[in-house]
Amino acid sequence: MSLNIDQIRGLFPVLHQEVHGKPLIYFDNAATTQKPQSVLDALSNYYGRDNSNIHRGAHALADRATQYYEETREAVREFVGAKEAAEIIFTKGTTESINLVAQTFGRKFIGKDDEIVISTMEHHSNIVPWQMLCEEKGAVLKIIPINEAGEIHFGEFEKLLSPKTKLVSIVHASNALGTINPVRKVIDAAHAVGARVLLDGAQSTAHLEINVQELDCDFLAFSAHKLYGPTGLGVLYGKREILEAMPPFLGGGEMIKEVTFEKTTYNEIPFKFEAGTPNIADVIAFKSALDFIKQYGKPAIKAHEDALLAHANETMKPIKGFIPVGTAEEKVSVLSFNINGMHPFDVGQMLDAKGIAVRTGHHCTQPLMKRFGIEGTVRASFAVYNTKSEIDKMAEGLAQIARFKNK
Amino acid sequence: MSSIKDIQEEIVSEFEILGDDKESTVFYIMELGGSLGKFPENERKEENIIKGCQSKVWLIADDVDGKVHYQADSNTDITKGLISLLIRVLNNRSPEEILNAELNFINRIGMGSIIGSQRSNGLSAMIKQMKLYAFAFQTKQNA
Numbered sequence: 152m153s154l155n156i157d158q159i160r161g162l163f164p165v166l167h168q169e170v171h172g173k174p175l176i177y178f179d180n181a182a183t184t185q186k187p188q189s190v191l192d193a194l195s196n197y198y199g200r201d202n203s204n205i206h207r208g209a210h211a212l213a214d215r216a217t218q219y220y221e222e223t224r225e226a227v228r229e230f231v232g233a234k235e236a237a238e239i240i241f242t243k244g245t246t247e248s249i250n251l252v253a254q255t256f257g258r259k260f261i262g263k264d265d266e267i268v269i270s271t272m273e274h275h276s277n278i279v280p281w282q283m284l285c286e287e288k289g290a291v292l293k294i295i296p297i298n299e300a301g302e303i304h305f306g307e308f309e310k311l312l313s314p315k316t317k318l319v320s321i322v323h324a325s326n327a328l329g330t331i332n333p334v335r336k337v338i339d340a341a342h343a344v345g346a347r348v349l350l351d352g353a354q355s356t357a358h359l360e361i362n363v364q365e366l367d368c369d370f371l372a373f374s375a376h377k378l379y380g381p382t383g384l385g386v387l388y389g390k391r392e393i394l395e396a397m398p399p400f401l402g403g404g405e406m407i408k409e410v411t412f413e414k415t416t417y418n419e420i421p422f423k424f425e426a427g428t429p430n431i432a433d434v435i436a437f438k439s440a441l442d443f444i445k446q447y448g449k450p451a452i453k454a455h456e457d458a459l460l461a462h463a464n465e466t467m468k469p470i471k472g473f474i475p476v477g478t479a480e481e482k483v484s485v486l487s488f489n490i491n492g493m494h495p496f497d498v499g500q501m502l503d504a505k506g507i508a509v510r511t512g513h514h515c516t517q518p519l520m521k522r523f524g525i526e527g528t529v530r531a532s533f534a535v536y537n538t539k540s541e542i543d544k545m546a547e548g549l550a551q552i553a554r555f556k557n558k
Numbered sequence: 559m560s561s562i563k564d565i566q567e568e569i570v571s572e573f574e575i576l577g578d579d580k581e582s583t584v585f586y587i588m589e590l591g592g593s594l595g596k597f598p599e600n601e602r603k604e605e606n607i608i609k610g611c612q613s614k615v616w617l618i619a620d621d622v623d624g625k626v627h628y629q630a631d632s633n634t635d636i637t638k639g640l641i642s643l644l645i646r647v648l649n650n651r652s653p654e655e656i657l658n659a660e661l662n663f664i665n666r667i668g669m670g671s672i673i674g675s676q677r678s679n680g681l682s683a684m685i686k687q688m689k690l691y692a693f694a695f696q697t698k699q700n701a
């Protein structure tokens with residue numbers, strides 16, 4: 152099915168504005184996507200009609216809010232193909248989801264001289280929590296190398312695996328390069344040595360169909376705001392038996408079964424990991440974002456985005472001084488590049504002056520930038536509401552900018 | 559030599575010609591970056607980097623016959639353009655003049671909205687560092 156992009160654009164109020172006197176072209180979707188009207192309405196309806204604390208009050212509003220909140224949990228379960236809704240934990244985002252695993256699973260099951268494997272292309276939020284854990288426990292962090300195209304060396308990865316490997320934590324799709332990692336193979340190889348696998352799905356969940364049962368990953372972390380949903384909300388999926396074996400993360404209300412001053416017993420999953428009043432409004436509104444994606448279907452969305460990326464590759468290639476960064480075979484719709492002789496900040500600022508929003512810098516992947524020997528890149532990342540004519544405008548603008556240093 | 563005030567007036571009128579068009583303004587600032595003098599390679603070191611700038615900015619200053627002589631560089635062209643404006647206004651003046659200078663051209667040309675908040679913070683850090691050098695030379699001269 153091909154999508155009616157004009158109609159889809161109509162659902163996103165933020166797209167219809169001018170910046171610096173030019174129509175906005177929003178190409179910073181890997182940082183965060185825009186939100187459809189249905190998500191905005193869900194937020195306003197919650198506060199306007201249903202606001203109350205969940206899982207507690209014995210009154211109509213609390214019942215309603217609890218029901219909607221749990222409906223989102225079920226929608227997320229379906230979205231990732233989990234066996235049961237109890238395996239879906241709401242967090243603040245990918246970062247918190249990964250930290251939760253490091254602080255609970257990691258502290259309990261990873262000890263001295265155990266090994267954690269990550270890749271060269273990880274986001275800082277999938278590096279720093281493991282460094283903190285390694286420091287505390289005397290465990291060792293191992294890094295999967297990558298090739299010039301920005302793909303992991305699978306053979307080198309296999310060599311890193313041993314009975315000492317307790318966890319492989321790897322990005323499903325790279326935010327800086329777009330590379331889609333062969334996670335199916337990674338998971339099988341890791342399981343063969345008895346290691347658990349965490350997938351950082353921050354950049355994959357909006358584009359790729361994901362079924363955690365088929366993939367057999369042990370954890371999946373992602374953020375609602377990169378999925379047309381609200382900011383400050385994320386998900387941690389974990390297999391039931393692992394989540395049950397993990398100690399709680401934060402202590403407080405909601406996560407307990409019974410508290411006495413002598414001893415506290417903990418609630419069942421997922422509530423064991425959701426201490427305190429959660430981000431109720433955003434959880435409820437997130438369901439509208441998931442409905443939006445479901446309505447069009449990820450295959451159709453991906454097909455549109457793939458076409459955009461192919462078009463971008465084609466139109467940028469002739470630009471003098473254009474240097475693509477990340478040319479993997481399998482990619483999500485991320486175009487990372489530099490212009491010869493120019494700093495990415497300058498390119499980004501000049502594109503901004505043309506109304507084109509891109510991200511510039513290291514994209515929270517400094518070790519990856521170091522691997523390529525660059526300070527950063529300019530990154531254009533496409534979503535379902537972007538168009539080929541927007542890409543043409545960027546190419547035109549870039550050609551003009553590149554002439555500045557590439558005469 | 560024109561006064562600090564006169565040079566600021568000059569800059570403001572140059573930017574007025576560019577009008578509201580952000581694009582030509584940004585291009586113009588980049589062009590200005592090209593006019594920045596060559597920075598001595600042996601001074602391109604960590605201790606000369608200004609903290610608080612997102613791009614790298616190196617700044618050194620010498621006391622030449624009681625006047626402050628600045629040299630600076632950056633790894634981004636827009637920042638170089640901004641530095642070149644500051645140097646045009648403040649270079650080869652006495653520490654007193656520099657310390658008393660009220661740099662109103664930045665607000666008058668609406669630099670904040672042209673370069674955005676991150677670079678504006680960087681610009682403030684540059685001015686602060688330039689004044690710090692002037693202060694240090696003043697203290698030495700009065701000692």
Ligand SMILES: Cc1ncc(COP(=O)(O)O)c(C=O)c1O
Pocket residue numbers: 181182243244245246247274276277322324325326351353354374385
């Ligand atoms: C690959 C990847 N991992 C993790 C994160 C962190 O997500 P959040 O800031 O929503 O916690 C991001 C977001 O930029 C990302 O792209």
